[in-house]
Amino acid sequence: xxxxxxxxxxxxxxxxxxxxxxxxxxxxxxxxxxxxxxxxxxxxxxxxxxxxxxxxxxxxxxxxxxxxxxxxxxxxxxxxxxxxxxxxxxxxxxxxxxxxxxxxxxxxxxxxxxxxxxxxxxxxxxxxxxxxxxxxxxx
Amino acid sequence: xxxxxxxxxxxxxxxxxxxxxxxxxxxxxxxxxxxxxxxxxxxxxxxxxxxxxxxxxxxxxxxxxxxxxxxxxxxxxxxxxxxxxxxxxxxxxxxxxxxxxxxxxxxxxxxxxxxxxxxxxxxxxxxxxxxxxxxxxxxxxxxxxxxxxxxxxxxxxxxxxxxxxxxxxxxxxxxxxxxxxxxxxxxxxxxxxxxxxxxxxxxxxxxxxxxxxxxxxxxxxxxxxxxxxxxxxxxxxxxxxxxxxxxxxxxxxxxxxxxxxxxxxxxxxxxxxxxxxxxxxxxxxxxxxxxxxxxxxxxxxx
Numbered sequence: 001x002x003x004x005x006x007x008x009x010x011x012x013x014x015x016x017x018x019x020x021x022x023x024x025x026x027x028x029x030x031x032x033x034x035x036x037x038x039x040x041x042x043x044x045x046x047x048x049x050x051x052x053x054x055x056x057x058x059x060x061x062x063x064x065x066x067x068x069x070x071x072x073x074x075x076x077x078x079x080x081x082x083x084x085x086x087x088x089x090x091x092x093x094x095x096x097x098x099x100x101x102x103x104x105x106x107x108x109x110x111x112x113x114x115x116x117x118x119x120x121x122x123x124x125x126x127x128x129x130x131x132x133x134x135x136x137x138x139x
Numbered sequence: 140x141x142x143x144x145x146x147x148x149x150x151x152x153x154x155x156x157x158x159x160x161x162x163x164x165x166x167x168x169x170x171x172x173x174x175x176x177x178x179x180x181x182x183x184x185x186x187x188x189x190x191x192x193x194x195x196x197x198x199x200x201x202x203x204x205x206x207x208x209x210x211x212x213x214x215x216x217x218x219x220x221x222x223x224x225x226x227x228x229x230x231x232x233x234x235x236x237x238x239x240x241x242x243x244x245x246x247x248x249x250x251x252x253x254x255x256x257x258x259x260x261x262x263x264x265x266x267x268x269x270x271x272x273x274x275x276x277x278x279x280x281x282x283x284x285x286x287x288x289x290x291x292x293x294x295x296x297x298x299x300x301x302x303x304x305x306x307x308x309x310x311x312x313x314x315x316x317x318x319x320x321x322x323x324x325x326x327x328x329x330x331x332x333x334x335x336x337x338x339x340x341x342x343x344x345x346x347x348x349x350x351x352x353x354x355x356x357x358x359x360x361x362x363x364x365x366x367x368x369x370x371x372x373x374x375x376x377x378x379x380x381x382x383x384x385x386x387x388x389x390x391x392x393x394x395x396x397x398x399x400x401x402x403x404x405x406x407x408x409x410x411x412x413x414x415x416x417x418x419x420x421x422x423x424x425x426x427x428x429x430x431x432x433x434x435x436x437x438x439x440x441x
Contacts, residue, residue, distance in 0.1 A: 039310035105355035106415035
């Protein structure tokens with residue numbers, strides 16, 4: 001029974017780990033951008049996908065930051081518009097974030113893909129992935 | 140940072156496998172809710188035990204951003220439009236506390252953006268008390284309250300503290316399987332931002348930038364409805380969904396073209412998203428929206 005109880009607690013511990021990881025390793029990378037108040041983090045495994053829908057207001061400057069634990073490898077991401085057209089693709093970027101300004105208010109989708117990889121012992125390792133959106137305050 | 144090193148001792152992996160098997164035997168949910176899905180996957184589970192479900196997040200623009208836009212467009216500070224601090228004692232249900240925690244958060248953002256320090260302390264205190272009532276006091280710790288008081292004169296720092304506090308609160312709720320409460324808080328914040336913007340449009344008149352931002356809320360509303368639907372497993376968000384869909388029906392009257400987004404990069408490397416849909420709304424529809432925003436907000440704060 002104790003083992004089962006501890007087993008059931010593990011996902012909660014993992015989730016708390018994700019919260020700490022985001023606070024310590026991700027939010028500071030937003031720099032001067034004010035973070036959005038929504039917690040958009042999940043425990044992912046190789047081959048997983050995640051997406052975030054968000055509205056970006058006209059006249060604002062934004063940073064979209066993808067923050068993942070090293071164990072997940074090189075997590076790819078792209079931004080698409082409401083019609084599915086690709087706006088940004090991480091293949092063309094050196095950083096794990098994108099800074100941009102917006103002319104017209106619009107909905108943008110952020111897609112994350114964790115690279116799939118074979119595991120020699122058939123065990124799957126998991127890691128935290130967070131999508132942060134910050135906007136720049138106008139002085 | 141290596142996650143596997145931090146929790147990766149063998150006994151934990153063993154327990155994870157057992158935990159994963161136990162959860163699996165109870166029937167893994169096929170919902171799209173990110174936190175629920177994520178927590179169902181345990182370290183060390185084999186590939187056969189892991190069901191793949193795409194995680195979907197719905198991020199709603201923060202009230203701080205909305206009230207910053209209100210200020211940027213030249214609106215004057217008006218304390219009378221905010222939810223009264225003495226209303227706090229009227230909120231006796233978990234739902235009314237959660238929605239008004241979001242509403243007071245938006246009001247706190249408004250007072251802070253306009254550098255109204257004394258009011259900011261009052262609204263921070265209201266939010267803390269509602270969070271305490273809901274058993275989520277961790278985000279409004281004594282240290283946080285002290286930071287607020289220390290940074291009252293520093294607007295940018297204060298805004299960062301407020302958003303971080305609500306971020307912590309949201310994270311706590313989601314990791315403790317209380318995503319329906321999180322949705323209520325987020326909805327309250329968005330509704331108050333909509334109401335404040337609509338009050339400013341009433342004063343400034345239609346056809347300006349502020350009324351455009353009010354129309355633009357149709358996009359955030361779409362995500363907000365999806366967020367509430369994804370977290371309404373127990374029906375606790377039924378009433379909120381009725382209200383949000385009433386607003387959506389008004390927004391359905393807004394015209395919107397379907398041009399695609401065009402990306403441009405200037406000489407300094409600054410990227411701009413141009414194009415995209417542009418929504419417009421008749422004066423009659425705008426009046427209807429303003430009236431409905433007031434009606435719904437009044438229902439929640441009273």
